[in-house]
Amino acid sequence: MIVNISSHGARVIAHRYWQPRDQLVLTELIGDFHVDAEVVYCHRLERDQCAVGLKFARPVEAEWPAGGGGFGVWPRTSA
Numbered sequence: 001m002i003v004n005i006s007s008h009g010a011r012v013i014a015h016r017y018w019q020p021r022d023q024l025v026l027t028e029l030i031g032d033f034h035v036d037a038e039v040v041y042c043h044r045l046e047r048d049q050c051a052v053g054l055k056f057a058r059p060v061e062a063e064w065p066a067g068g069g070g071f072g073v074w075p076r077t078s079a
Contacts, residue, residue, distance in 0.1 A: 023076040
């Protein structure tokens, strides 16, 4: 779930712990939007939830769904 988002980054709630500097992809679960991002911080909130700060690899100009929409965070694969 996206808590806060801007053209330069986002704060998301994840169900796993990510290390700072991990390279991820923030993707829309329905649709084709995706953006490469780097983990800036990860703070455990509860046993199965973490607040993750992401810095986008490039500024993003997009219409964000109200209430965070359906997004996921995945490891970036080398291609």
